[in-house]
Amino acid sequence: MKVNPLGDRVLIKVQEGETKTAGGIFIPQTAQEKTQTGVVMAVGTDKDVIKVKMNDKVMYDKYAGTQIKIDGADHLIVKMADILAILD
DSSP: OOOOOEEETEEEEEEEOSSOOOSSOOOOOGSSSSOEEEEEEOEEEEEEEEOOOOTEEEEEEETOOOEEEETTTEEEEEEGGGGEEOOO
């Protein structure tokens, strides 16, 4: 399935949280922090507002967006205002 966001929205593929600490202890899913980073998969049609491009790694607001599954992977559709930073 192909999803093309409209307007000032961006499609982000959510990155999975860490499942093991630096010391080697496994973290159960119920105790993991909700991830707030992902990779931009598609951008909307409002090119004046959108400041990210495809394949940018971004940090977004914790409770932002609408969650969807595409080919079994978690994705979010968020507004550009909910993207906080581009990560290097």
